[in-house]
Amino acid sequence: MSHADLTFAQWNSFSDSTARRFVEEIADRHGLAVPVGLQDTVYAGRSHRVALFERDGMRFALVPGGLPTLGHDAARFRPSPGQSASYADSAEEYGLPPLTDYVDAMTSPVRSVELPAMLVATEAFDPREVSLAPDHPRVRTLVASQRDGLAGISMLRSAGGLTVEFDQAGQVTTARATADMSYDEAMAQLASAGLRTTTPDEWEWACGAGATTLFRWGDDCPDDGYPYDHSTGTHREANLWGLAIGQDPYRHETTTEPTVVCGGDGGSTTCGGSGFFLGWLALATAYRDRDFGRWLASDDGYVDEMLTRPVIELG
Numbered sequence: 001m002s003h004a005d006l007t008f009a010q011w012n013s014f015s016d017s018t019a020r021r022f023v024e025e026i027a028d029r030h031g032l033a034v035p036v037g038l039q040d041t042v043y044a045g046r047s048h049r050v051a052l053f054e055r056d057g058m059r060f061a062l063v064p065g066g067l068p069t070l071g072h073d074a075a076r077f078r079p080s081p082g083q084s085a086s087y088a089d090s091a092e093e094y095g096l097p098p099l100t101d102y103v104d105a106m107t108s109p110v111r112s113v114e115l116p117a118m119l120v121a122t123e124a125f126d127p128r129e130v131s132l133a134p135d136h137p138r139v140r141t142l143v144a145s146q147r148d149g150l151a152g153i154s155m156l157r158s159a160g161g162l163t164v165e166f167d168q169a170g171q172v173t174t175a176r177a178t179a180d181m182s183y184d185e186a187m188a189q190l191a192s193a194g195l196r197t198t199t200p201d202e203w204e205w206a207c208g209a210g211a212t213t214l215f216r217w218g219d220d221c222p223d224d225g226y227p228y229d230h231s232t233g234t235h236r237e238a239n240l241w242g243l244a245i246g247q248d249p250y251r252h253e254t255t256t257e258p259t260v261v262c263g264g265d266g267g268s269t270t271c272g273g274s275g276f277f278l279g280w281l282a283l284a285t286a287y288r289d290r291d292f293g294r295w296l297a298s299d300d301g302y303v304d305e306m307l308t309r310p311v312i313e314l315g
Contacts, residue, residue: 003029003314006117007066008210011049023051023062026119030312035059043240044217048209050242053119056193060119060312061242063206067114070204072286074104077214082223083277090275103214107286113201119312120198120206122243124253124263126305127189128181134172138162143172178305183258183297186306197308200255203262206309208285209240216246216285226270226279235283245309249282253307258297265289266296 003026014022019038027034032053041050051062079087079099087099096102132139142158156164161178181189190196198206213219217234227235227249238244245253245263252264265282268289269275281287295301 004065004116004118006062006064006314008064008068009066011062011064011117016049019049019051023053026051026062026314027053030119030314031055032060032119032312039242041238041240041242043209043237044211044234046209046211046240048240052122052242055312058125058310059122060310061122063118063120063209063241063243065115065117067112068205068210069110069112069212070108070201070208070286071110072103072107072214072284073110074100074107077103077219079277080220080223083221086223086275086277090278094274103281103284106281106288107214107284108200108204108288113205115202115205117314118202119314120202120241120243121310122238124245124251124307124309126178127186127308128179128306129176130179132162132175132177134175136175138177139164139172139175181306183254183306186254186308187256190308190310195310195312196256198253198255198262198311200257200260200262202311203253203255203309204285206241206243207239207245207263211240211285214284215280216240221277221280221283223276226276227283228267228270228279246283246285249279251305251307252292253309259290259293260288261293261296262287265292268292 011019016038023034023038026032032055035054036052039050041048053060077100084099090096142156142162142164146153146156154166162175164175165173167173187197208216215221216239222230222233235247249264249270250267252261252266254261269278269282296303
């Protein structure tokens with residue numbers, strides 16, 4: 001069996017010894033390290049055996065394939081009283097349609113898609129970022145600009161896309177600069193490293209891991225703040241595959257389709273104070289803000305960061 005043909009059901013049917021051999025074969029074929037190997041994880045009441053790999057400092061998790069059902073059926077969504085009340089306030093203020101109609105309009109349609117097994121990065125990153133040495137002139141200039149010293153500062157960011165992180169002693173640990181790069185150039189940068197970003201379908205599968213609920217953890221969400229206000233909770237935990245994904249609506253991710261972004265809305269609803277439910281809806285697995293995606297891909301779109309979810313193909 002080709003590694004790319006591995007389905008969710010087959011992976012779950014493997015004994016630990018068979019799974020371990022399968023993981024070692026993948027690592028050998030693709031020149032990867034297996035830092036953790038196999039580990040059992042539980043997320044939102046579901047359990048799974050996770051396989052983790054490393055390549056060039058980046059960690060990847062095995063995501064089995066198959067013929068999953070993606071999208072969301074808004075007709076089956078039963079909002080909690082808090083969600084209904086929050087949406088009612090938003091609908092009154094902004095003239096929105098009934099809740100079910102709005103959720104349906106803001107999520108992808110239900111569909112079955114055949115997907116291969118793949119290795120998916122556990123963290124999204126910006127392919128336009130380049131590392132700088134701690135003594136790089138740009139780093140020294142930014143550090144020198146802090147006339148009050150670096151006491152208690154763990155990170156500095158400049159308007160020019162430079163990020164510098166410090167240890168407790170005030171020494172620079174990492175420095176990253178964002179290059180001015182188009183979407184096509186960023187994707188080419190990934191390809192030059194033997195990677196690509198996820199398709200919209202792959203992103204949904206990677207995020208939801210087969211969950212049929214609105215969010216990957218269920219249908220409910222807090223009604224006392226936006227996701228950004230909650231530093232802990234199921235939305236901040238790694239999902240069933242071991243991925244940190246769909247955790248913050250400000251950190252939307254690009255896909256192979258420039259006008260389709262997943263995992264957030266750039267913080268639009270949160271920043272605009274549109275209502276708690278609308279803020280959480282941006283983390284729905286099948287969320288689609290089509291207007292935001294088209295705007296980002298246009299000449300008018302402002303790109304603060306271009307997060308991608310790298311994939312290693314197993315074919």
